[in-house]
Amino acid sequence: MNVTIKDVALKAGVSIATVSLVVNNNNRISSETRKKVLKTIKALNYYPSRSARDLVSKKTGNIGFILTDDHFLRTEPFYTKIFLGAEFEAREGEYYILLTTVKADFTASDPLPRFIRDKSVDGIIIAGKVPPKLIEKLGNNSMPVVVVDYQMENKNYSHILIDNIHGGILATEHLIQNGHKKIGFIGGDINHPSIYERLNGFNKAHERANIIPDNNRIKTNTGYPDRQNGYNLARELFTSNKNITGVFACNDAMAIGVMHYLKDNNYKIPQDVSLVGFDDVEADLLLDPPLTTVRVPKIELGAEAFRVLVSQLKNNKIQPKKILVPVEILVRNSTKKIQ
Amino acid sequence: MNVTIKDVALKAGVSIATVSLVVNNNNRISSETRKKVLKTIKALNYYPSRSARDLVSKKTGNIGFILTDDHFLRTEPFYTKIFLGAEFEAREGEYYILLTTVKADFTASDPLPRFIRDKSVDGIIIAGKVPPKLIEKLGNNSMPVVVVDYQMENKNYSHILIDNIHGGILATEHLIQNGHKKIGFIGGDINHPSIYERLNGFNKAHERANIIPDNNRIKTNTGYPDRQNGYNLARELFTSNKNITGVFACNDAMAIGVMHYLKDNNYKIPQDVSLVGFDDVEADLLLDPPLTTVRVPKIELGAEAFRVLVSQLKNNKIQPKKILVPVEILVRNSTKKIQ
DNA sequence: ATGAAAGCGCTAACAT
DNA sequence: ATGTTAGCGCTTTCAT
Numbered sequence: 001m002n003v004t005i006k007d008v009a010l011k012a013g014v015s016i017a018t019v020s021l022v023v024n025n026n027n028r029i030s031s032e033t034r035k036k037v038l039k040t041i042k043a044l045n046y047y048p049s050r051s052a053r054d055l056v057s058k059k060t061g062n063i064g065f066i067l068t069d070d071h072f073l074r075t076e077p078f079y080t081k082i083f084l085g086a087e088f089e090a091r092e093g094e095y096y097i098l099l100t101t102v103k104a105d106f107t108a109s110d111p112l113p114r115f116i117r118d119k120s121v122d123g124i125i126i127a128g129k130v131p132p133k134l135i136e137k138l139g140n141n142s143m144p145v146v147v148v149d150y151q152m153e154n155k156n157y158s159h160i161l162i163d164n165i166h167g168g169i170l171a172t173e174h175l176i177q178n179g180h181k182k183i184g185f186i187g188g189d190i191n192h193p194s195i196y197e198r199l200n201g202f203n204k205a206h207e208r209a210n211i212i213p214d215n216n217r218i219k220t221n222t223g224y225p226d227r228q229n230g231y232n233l234a235r236e237l238f239t240s241n242k243n244i245t246g247v248f249a250c251n252d253a254m255a256i257g258v259m260h261y262l263k264d265n266n267y268k269i270p271q272d273v274s275l276v277g278f279d280d281v282e283a284d285l286l287l288d289p290p291l292t293t294v295r296v297p298k299i300e301l302g303a304e305a306f307r308v309l310v311s312q313l314k315n316n317k318i319q320p321k322k323i324l325v326p327v328e329i330l331v332r333n334s335t336k337k338i339q
Numbered sequence: 340m341n342v343t344i345k346d347v348a349l350k351a352g353v354s355i356a357t358v359s360l361v362v363n364n365n366n367r368i369s370s371e372t373r374k375k376v377l378k379t380i381k382a383l384n385y386y387p388s389r390s391a392r393d394l395v396s397k398k399t400g401n402i403g404f405i406l407t408d409d410h411f412l413r414t415e416p417f418y419t420k421i422f423l424g425a426e427f428e429a430r431e432g433e434y435y436i437l438l439t440t441v442k443a444d445f446t447a448s449d450p451l452p453r454f455i456r457d458k459s460v461d462g463i464i465i466a467g468k469v470p471p472k473l474i475e476k477l478g479n480n481s482m483p484v485v486v487v488d489y490q491m492e493n494k495n496y497s498h499i500l501i502d503n504i505h506g507g508i509l510a511t512e513h514l515i516q517n518g519h520k521k522i523g524f525i526g527g528d529i530n531h532p533s534i535y536e537r538l539n540g541f542n543k544a545h546e547r548a549n550i551i552p553d554n555n556r557i558k559t560n561t562g563y564p565d566r567q568n569g570y571n572l573a574r575e576l577f578t579s580n581k582n583i584t585g586v587f588a589c590n591d592a593m594a595i596g597v598m599h600y601l602k603d604n605n606y607k608i609p610q611d612v613s614l615v616g617f618d619d620v621e622a623d624l625l626l627d628p629p630l631t632t633v634r635v636p637k638i639e640l641g642a643e644a645f646r647v648l649v650s651q652l653k654n655n656k657i658q659p660k661k662i663l664v665p666v667e668i669l670v671r672n673s674t675k676k677i678q
Numbered sequence: 679a680t681g682a683a684a685g686c687g688c689t690a691a692c693a694t
Numbered sequence: 695a696t697g698t699t700a701g702c703g704c705t706t707t708c709a710t
Contacts, residue, residue, distance in 0.1 A: 052703035391687035
């Protein structure tokens with residue numbers, strides 16, 4: 001470190017306490033003194049030492065961001081955008097974000113992320129499916145936790161959630177309003193709350209339109225919701241069902257798998273089958289046709305998670321919140337009206 | 340913080356200096372004392388305070404990882420894997436990694452990443468194309484810098500580089516050995532050192548085989564090397580050239596664009612055209628056919644960058660290194676032998 | 679409104 | 695081989 005609080009105090013002709021108060025926006029300082037101090041801070045290009053600060057305040061100024069490796073390395077930059085949203089927001093605040101991954105199949109014997117063990121963070125953001133054993137192991141820990149895009153029961157954690165039910169309704173209603181009645185649902189693991197809720201929306205939309213959805217058209221399994229899995233489930237769906245005209249895939253990755261399956265089997269999109277995805281990760285993907293999907297504001301999810309976490313840190317009474325982030329349908333060319 | 344060095348000293352019946360020496364693996368301590376201290380450290384679950392440590396040592400224990408936003412948000416997890424390699428390695432060491440993005444068109448008036456301004460990192464890793472203005476602005480700074488996957492001239496920075504020339508040779512020789520003579524090259528910005536070198540390898544392989552490459556078959560532009568751009572350049576290539584039988588695309592993203600173009604224009608891969616990419620990002624992409632490509636060890640690139648940076652931090656004489664990481668060709672089904 | 683001074687938890691001389 | 699002690703740069707009472 002170069003220039004310290006002492007240098008500033010000396011140059012400005014005040015005590016270090018005064019400098020400290022100015023730096024921390026304490027209003028007990030006269031505006032002249034403040035101005036003077038601020039000026040010499042600029043002149044000297046002074047930045048307070050984080051470590052000295054942290055040592056006194058018993059904070060770290062860091063927040064930890066945990067992602068499972070499969071999420072971080074997803075082909076589509078879904079979770080990286082959520083991270084970036086948090087990082088953008090952290091730049092405004094006084095925080096740094098430490099990103100780490102844990103294995104998706106985290107077991108009780110795996111160590112907790114290092115920043116938790118050695119208390120290098122003041123709080124934690126976890127995005128996407130959280131390994132249950134991780135939560136268990138985290139249980140003893142007193143750090144505030146915000147969970148993004150994953151729902152957990154009766155926990156003292158705040159949640160930033162996608163409005164999945166409404167998204168499912170939007171996607172399905174769009175299909176129904178375009179005349180589709182025999183609609184398939186392609187999901188991943190139905191035990192994943194997001195997928196469960198999207199299916200829920202799927203059913204609700206049918207109900208509202210007085211259509212009975214056929215359970216045989218609902219295809220899920222316990223695999224990771226990626227393209228390959230979408231392909232496989234599309235095969236299941238179309239070999240056991242004739243005359244399906246619309247498909248709602250629970251995310252864009254699976255929708256792309258469905259596209260591949262349909263092309264391989266000489267179905268035309270949207271002439272033969274209309275297809276709706278979820279997430280909106282298609283930019284730069286060069287899909288043909290462009291995919292109608294439900295847009296999820298990924299940057300906003302991350303930013304909101306950061307804000308909620310910091311507000312809990314500041315108020316240090318942890319009042320768990322649950323925030324639903326709205327979604328919208330983006331109609332592109334993978335869906336069309338039928339008579 | 341909870342348990343401090345004092346608690347450990349007290350419980351173990353030694354001085355805090357002794358505890359400190361044990362923690363820092365100083366060999367001036369008798370093995371009995373060491374054992375005793377280590378035991379009570381375990382018992383008390385003691386972790387040294389980073390901030391206290393950093394305050395004394397004038398280090399931060401952090402290293403900064405800079406990526407341009409377009410790279411971080413690339414569809415294929417290329418740079419995120421490089422980051423992860425660094426992060427894996429940091430877990431072994433005593434470091435944390437702060438990840439931030441800068442705009443790809445960073446200008447002189449954009450602020451440097453915050454962790455540089457307030458000196459919250461001991462060193463920096465930059466991956467991928469580095470905005471020139473960033474480097475200029477970084478000039479005054481004394482922090483060691485390691486650059487991954489991008490070449491800069493006459494700078495005191497260490498480099499971890501892909502062996503692009505050899506990769507270009509491998510890709511092209513594979514085509515040539517399979518009987519191809521009229522081979523196209525699809526690149527992005529030829530001023531990007533990696534692309535320049537891959538083209539270099541392309542030419543070298545032709546030379547070795549005594550084939551004169553036709554400049555009209557080399558298509559580059561200044562755009563970002565993504566799928567769309569690959570598509571566009573493929574159109575250029577195939578409309579101005581007949582009977583091309585092989586294409587080397589300078590990365591997988593562009594190769595995918597080429598694939599799309601070929602499919603849209605009723606070329607069969609590999610029956611009509613053999614296609615080779617570069618990077619190996621295809622896992623989970625569901626390409627048809629699977630792409631022959633040059634594999635780049637992304638995790639290893641990041642890990643190596645971290646190692647080099649830390650070794651410079653430790654030796655604090657900055658001896659800039661240049662490390663070439665080898666590549667290999669992965670033959671899949673997008674290439675075939677012609678007579 | 680400002681300053682003096684204690685102390686956060688640790689490392690590194692220096693002493694023993 | 696181990697202990698004593700002086701800071702590192704800051705925040706925060708407590709005085710003034």
